[in-house]
Amino acid sequence: MPTEKPRVLHVIARYNVGGTARYLNNLLPQLSSEVNTLLAVGHVQGNEIEDSSLRNIDFVRIEKLGRKIELIDDLRGYLQLRKAVKNFQPEIIHSHTFKAGVLCRLMFFKIPKVHTFHGHLMSDPEFSRRALQVIINIERLLAKITKRIITVGEQVTKDLLAVGVGKPNQYVSIASEGAKLSFLTRIEARKQLNIDLDTPVVLWMARMAPVKNPSLALEAARLLPEVNFLMAGGGDLFEETKANAPGNVLMLGWVDAAEIIPAADVFLSTSLNEGVPYSLIEVQSCGVPIVAVNSGSIQELITDGISGVLAEADANELALKIQNLLNDRLKLESIGVTARNHRETADENPKMSLAHKAIYKKILH
Numbered sequence: 001m002p003t004e005k006p007r008v009l010h011v012i013a014r015y016n017v018g019g020t021a022r023y024l025n026n027l028l029p030q031l032s033s034e035v036n037t038l039l040a041v042g043h044v045q046g047n048e049i050e051d052s053s054l055r056n057i058d059f060v061r062i063e064k065l066g067r068k069i070e071l072i073d074d075l076r077g078y079l080q081l082r083k084a085v086k087n088f089q090p091e092i093i094h095s096h097t098f099k100a101g102v103l104c105r106l107m108f109f110k111i112p113k114v115h116t117f118h119g120h121l122m123s124d125p126e127f128s129r130r131a132l133q134v135i136i137n138i139e140r141l142l143a144k145i146t147k148r149i150i151t152v153g154e155q156v157t158k159d160l161l162a163v164g165v166g167k168p169n170q171y172v173s174i175a176s177e178g179a180k181l182s183f184l185t186r187i188e189a190r191k192q193l194n195i196d197l198d199t200p201v202v203l204w205m206a207r208m209a210p211v212k213n214p215s216l217a218l219e220a221a222r223l224l225p226e227v228n229f230l231m232a233g234g235g236d237l238f239e240e241t242k243a244n245a246p247g248n249v250l251m252l253g254w255v256d257a258a259e260i261i262p263a264a265d266v267f268l269s270t271s272l273n274e275g276v277p278y279s280l281i282e283v284q285s286c287g288v289p290i291v292a293v294n295s296g297s298i299q300e301l302i303t304d305g306i307s308g309v310l311a312e313a314d315a316n317e318l319a320l321k322i323q324n325l326l327n328d329r330l331k332l333e334s335i336g337v338t339a340r341n342h343r344e345t346a347d348e349n350p351k352m353s354l355a356h357k358a359i360y361k362k363i364l365h
Contacts, residue, residue, distance in 0.1 A: 009090035013099040019278035021051035030353035119275035152275035153297020178281035181258040189263035203264035208235035216270040219315035287340035
């Protein structure tokens with residue numbers, strides 16, 4: 001790389017509690033030794049909350065930027081973002097998620113653009129078929145003015161190429177890496193929740209939105225009335241999910257992952273579409289077995305029956321696989337240990353920041 005650090009402006013519409021925020025909180029400090037980075041970030045909206053890790057990152061606030069489509073505010077956000085670009089004078093603009101990707105790549109500065117897909121919207125039930133086709137068409141056009149497209153999993157790349165977004169030589173798949181968490185012990189975590197050590201516990205933890213499918217977790221819970229289900233997270237569906245929850249479900253809201261994960265015997269993921277969820281990486285590092293709907297790039301993280309259990313998006317199948325694990329303590333422990341060992345091996349050989357530096361270097365040279 002040049003003697004002077006290259007300047008890269010990262011842009012995201014909002015820094016809500018979730019996987020993308022944890023991804024950036026892990027990545028940006030690792031880049032800082034060789035890359036001058038600044039994060040341009042908007043505001044959270046609705047029932048979401050901002051991730052406190054933002055304070056660890058150099059950032060500039062884009063006051064009118066948020067996730068929701070609001071044409072007047074989006075235009076103002078676009079103009080504020082252009083001002084941030086002129087002030088920072090980056091050599092590369094790197095956007096994350098859909099809204100930021102649109103605004104950044106519509107800036108006709110002669111600055112190379114990089115965009116990261118932390119998943120995609122093509123299976124998101126919040127959007128109608130017509131709206132999804134519009135989104136796909138937009139992504140096809142934007143790909144033509146994008147130097148590199150990064151995905152967090154190979155399956156995400158395949159899905160995007162299948163609908164004509166970009167060309168294979170534009171894509172680089174970079175696996176997510178988790179930050180090391182200081183987990184409570186199982187005893188400490190359960191004591192905080194006032195749960196007996198012998199009580200079987202299943203944990204679901206995500207943003208409560210249609211794509212995360214919390215209603216499927218409730219269906220599985222109804223089929224397992226003797227099992228305690230913990231549902232952690234917030235979002236637009238929190239109140240609805242709470243109102244529909246059976247008696248064996250405890251709604252927790254947003255909680256510290258390091259304090260809640262160790263309380264679980266099994267972690268349940270019901271997402272209809274995913275990249276590689278950060279929560280699953282954290283759960284694996286704690287050695288808690290995962291039962292997950294096989295969606296997106298989750299299969300790149302879990303080998304079925306060995307480092308986790310994969311299932312269809314069916315409550316009966318999920319409940320059966322959870323019950324089978326709870327009834328077989330040796331299998332439960334074996335899967336947990338294998339998952340934790342896999343995660344430790346990956347964490348000992350970090351590649352995420354190196355791969356990003358290589359992309360920037362290649363673009364600038």
